[in-house]
Amino acid sequence: MSPERRFVVLNDAPLGDGADEDLLEVTAVARGLTDLIVASRDSAPFTLAVDAAWGMGKSSLLHRLETTLCAEPAVSSVWFNAWTSGGASALEGLIKSVLLRFDRNVIRRALRSMSRRAHLIGVVRGLGLVVASFFGLGRVVDEMWQRMSLDAQARNQIKGVLRDAFGAWMAKGGAPDGRRLLVVFVDDLDRCASERVIEVCEAIKLYLDVPGVVFVLACDQSALWRSVQESAGIGEPAAAVEYLEKIVQISYRIPAPSPEQATRLVDGYLYRSGTSGLFDEALKYLIIARSGRNPRRIKRLINSFVLEYHLNRSWAEIGLENLVKVILLQHFYPDFYRLLVNPRSTDLISEFLEYHEFRATLRQGGNAVGGLLESKGLHPGAGLAELEAELPAEYPVLAVDRDFVALLRSIGEPGDLVNYLQRNPLSTVLPPAELRQGSALRGFRVLWIDDNPSHIAPLVEYLQSRGALVDVAADRAGALAVFERSTPHAVVSDLHRGADDAGTTDLAHFRGEGAHYRGPVLFFTSREPGAAVQSLVRDLDAEGPTTDADAVIRWVERIAALTRVRPG
Template sequence: MVAVDEGEFVLLNDLPVEDQTLDLLGTSMVAGELANLIYGSRASTPFVLAVDGRWGTGKSTLMRQLSDILAGRPAVQTVWFNAWTASGVSALTGLLKVVLGKLDRNVVRRAFRRLRDNELLGSSVRIGATVAASFFRLDRALDQLWAQMSVDARAREQARELLRNSLDAWVDETTGEPRHTIVVFVDDLDRCGEATAIEICEAIKLYLDLPGIAFVLGCDLSVLSRIPLSGIETGAQVREYLEKIVQVSYQIPVASEATVASMIRGYAARSRTGHLLTEPLIALIGRQCAGNPRRVKRLLNSFVAEYQLDPHWRQFGADGLLKSVLLQHLYPDLYRDILHTAGDTAGDFLAYRHARNWLLGRGQLSSDDESIRAGQDLMTSYGVVPPGGGADLELWERALGQLDGRVSEAWRLLVDNEDCHRLIRDLGPEDERLRLQNRLRRRPLSTAPTPLDPSAGTEPRFDGLRLLWVDDKPAGNEMTIESLTARGAQVRTCVDTRQALDLLLMFRPNALVSDVGRDGDDQAGFDGLRALREAGYSGPALFFSSYVSDERRRQADAVGAEITSSAARVSEWAQAQAAAVPSTGRQRSPDAPEALARRK
């Protein structure tokens, strides 16, 4: 890792790609075909087309390109509805308003007049006889109607009639087909909250199911199919409900390895990081990011930000930083192990694999091999006696079980991950690996990715969770804590049991996360939780430690807690605790507040 002048790297934006020359996934061709389908089917309106794909797979890019193409076609109007800003009835009013906003004002004015003359407008909507001459009064009448819709079901039906009457002017009296089409784009429907998503679906089906209107929904249908609906008990019934709303869906395909590699090279060129990405690294990023464009861009942006914000990396070398960022993003639990341990942790992880292979092969590999010797040395350091020649199968299996039970949980999960091992080997020989690990321990990376994967669906909320986090070395916990607080949790941190006891009475936590070892005391966390239990804390607890063994699991269980070395498991556990919090978000007061008072 030599210091070189890397020049200025550049951040990538996360905007949908509208310029076809910047399209790295070939979406423009698909957009053209979908535009032809919609345009050729406008006589069949109303209908709904869903662009189905997981988070970050390019739905918005495809929809933007589709919108641009359709906007250039005759007799087509396009409009975007931001589902993120809608909630409750405002989803319905917002949708109706964006559609009416695309109609000719004279047409809407005449529709208003017909409703008034036929006494279909309620008394809440006051529209004067001179409305024909005043657009201002028309706007005011529309606003009155929207406001009334939130409390009056009849006003909603009036709005539907207004829309139907306005669209009647578009229908050819001879053929009965609409002469114009409004294409409404609704993106991120699966991420705007369950109530809003249902409201938008109901609005589309009950109020906007009219000739001349087509909808394009950007969503992950697998997420929508899990939304609980009143009166619907099974997933099959939810899918049947969605089929009544969505007439056709286009699923974003899984990009080929060649396409993903080309995309990564394109992003690297734009961020000026291309000289750092070897072909093996490109392949690794493509596989571990599952070809997700957004994840690739976040990874490269984290590298660029770290390099520009921390001048020490300019002396250390951009290559070492890039591999550190890859480790942090792709294998966060192993990255955290490195931060919270000493010595050549990465090398020990490699030795663990060698040891397992040797044990699984029952010593058939040559003990003269340097890697096998490293594995045997690791076994010895963990108190596992390497079986000698002629040992029976039971001894080999016992040694393997002991080793697996004493190493980090992250190691066990990643031991067969070829990409992870290749990345660790690429850190260089022992002296270079150790230099990089010590650098990370002194100054951990600051642009941590969220451990909650949004591609798994709607990001969970942690409202009502009051989490007390005890750790004397908090570096490495920031990514999890920031993710929790960004979604509504309250988190207080402290470094020892004394501070935790002080916070217990003031903060009144309903969940607790703690480390285990502190300053050479490998019982500090267990003893600390016992003290908190004695002081009145009766809530759930989780130990978060880089080292998890069967003995530590027994000790955690003895104090009514779980133990893990996985940051992802911490987030899952916190989500479960947040879901269990009553609507008041308050746990009962500690059983013995006087015990706390004595410590003040």
Template sequence: MILSHNDDPTLHDGFDNKDFIKEVCLLIKKCRPPKGIGLNGYWGTGKTSALLQVYFQLSGKSPYNNDIDTNSFSAEYVDESIIPIWFEAWRYQYEGQPIVALLNEIRHQMGMFQKFTDSTKKIAGVTILGALSVFDEVIKVASGGLLKHQIDKVQTIGDTWEKERYQQHLPGQTINKLLQEAINSILPEKDNPKLAIFIDDLDRCEPESALRLMEGIKVYLNLDNCVVIFGLDQRQIERALIKALGLNNHENDEHYAREYLEKICQDIIHLPLAGKKKKSDYFSGLLKEVVGEPKHQFCVEQIIKVTSMYDCLPANPRKIKALSNRIASMFRQQLSLEWENGPTFSSLGEEQDETSNLDKNAAICLIVAILYCFHRAVYEQLQKSPEYISTVVEYASSQDLNNEDYLPMRGIKPSMSVDKELPVNPSDSNVFRLHQLLIDLRTIGSEEILLFTNL
């Protein structure tokens, strides 16, 4: 049993997005380069894991070498005509020209791929070395003549490049032709071979760095054998572009930023957002992994049952992991935290039978954990004054969201007003999703809250 989940990317498809992964794989395989593809998702919704799964499905390999076990997974769309390249953009965001780091990484990974891949391609080894030497020359040009491929760090060339970038004569068509031919000479002799370049965490880069990398990709890698796949939060990238391009004084700055992004990414595909059942199933698997004591099994099952009845989880794997870790910690801190045959309540939307009866302590445990993870000000108020729970229950059904008694909730985004659902970001953890659950509970006593807030 593990004590806590981490946030590492995984090949495990927790939200059952296999159809989405298949769609992206087929798009990469069948598209006509040059091509830019964006996998768009909010922060924490699993973009890196989705990129990783696409990479694995196309190659049968992991870009993290032996750090991820691939033996438990099946690659169904392996295409030997594709060489995948993995690049973590945020690691190089403080370089003067991130494109230099990307070209270096492509050179290195293509060389390693060719070295360890059996091929019937009829070319001499010297041809491969010649192709890689073209990368050396392009890297030298891209860095303003300041780098050779043997140099590992590119930090020091930033300032000089900024000063000299407009003094260099870049024979663009010649460079692109040489680079395209160099890539072709290493690609497998298959129909429509291509380089698939996966760019992760572009949306976590500083605005200027994100812009430099996109500009560099457009200049150097807009080639007939290259597909670039970006993992990004479109909102964050557009905001970064607005800042980096100095569009703040334009009335249509969002439109201009989107137009710029669409020149880089011709297809932007949205990561599917999980519904109530998928979120509950994912949470169930996570919670059972970190709460393994047999005496807690009943409690865990009852908490999971509440999430299956109420849509109170964000569509965000990172946040759901944090919630499961918190509940596991609550059980560890108080080993006697267990209950059975306690008070129950029924969802007003369900028929009154024994299957619709829900455990009240399980619901309160879940509510307290959600407040702890996502609504800190409310949780701290409950720690200070447990009787404040009655105000939280009132807030759930209130029409006056500006009531002074609701000050700790002031920064929270409600998802309901009376019996009407409000439009909210489905993955945002700052959205209050406990309205219906609190309404159905009707009353919660301060002594019931104390059991879970004193942990």
């Protein structure tokens, strides 16, 4: 490898935190949200939730939104990271963050207002010494909070103190209509423990619900629903949703990048890391499809390559393109990768490709012969079922995954690569799928019925990465086999198989005599159905049909949030 070629790690800095290029293309969205917030100034206080799953760019959007908002007249901002804000309670931390946005004169006016409340005179006298001193504003706010927290009756009046402080601050004007606006950004709320989530909600609703304040929360709302249900003692899932609806007045869901946006995103990450020349269009397509277009997951994959190369430069002789493909196998097909690097295994790449050819020949009506049957101790006329009984259980599912098959076929000298990998497995270790990207769907069981598994593979991978247990069935028989083993919490089904509307026919069977399944169902289709089919879907007590992949993810998350699931 030429000495001038360098590969570098990508960091996780949000847009506006050292990453100036808008690869996530959030500027236009930030501009639209800014216009909405400024136009709704008279409606403040209110709360806007920026909703998305792990790694989908919530913080990047918040940083760009803060920049755009603060360019508006008489708009100020406060940033509070609920996850990294230290050991103090979130209630204390958030309120202090807001108070520190004011100058000392504003706090002094608020304290004078407090003095008119008879039971707070003692507190104010103590504070007067601090305010008059040369200590900074942070010390004033700390002292103010400490004394109030010692007096329960005084603490009950903190909203009045805050209202007076906001009144004094807003009276300074500066806006065309004489009104100022304070936008409080709360990031990483969905990473917090349930008790901390409730503290933030309490601060927003009980103490900071004052004119002139807009809250912008970055969160995965399905995680918040569960936190509220766990910590607030709310028994019914619907009640948890109602609780949050009192806190959040409007939500914006960040969609997954479009194919074009995802391509630009991957190209940008590859350029920054110095790896552009190693990924052809087919590999970039695979990354986009299998990552769920998740920016953080794409970065982690590229960083895995960079790490492996720097730890083992001999990959330059083995072939950096092959290292890329092994990384893809590890990230997107971890079960196959674990089999591949087992020192007791044979050359599974060549074995799988021979199996795939055997399978294709039989399906085309030919007579499949070859060394694979002999190597497994089978007679020359053995059928597919006999062969598959001697092969890893993953093979039949992987055989219908065109991306996987194409990836293996593109590997040069697979036998040499497998021998090298078994002596030098990758250094990076991925956590189990149910633990990756958080566990928002951990233990939630989904049955997905579709006769084209490769079409839905990215969505299935994404649900699994969030902890969901996903069974894929190609037809009614496969679905019935799943129902015999367990009852899924939700079913996603295609509508059309060939020329038939088999999805509704199968659901009618599942809902009918024997009642194999009575739970929630969503139909996902690639083409719009007619009115008659839509009516039949409603009659079967199902949802959809939808052609929107993001809508499927949101539906599963909503059903999971409203379903009590014991992890494990």
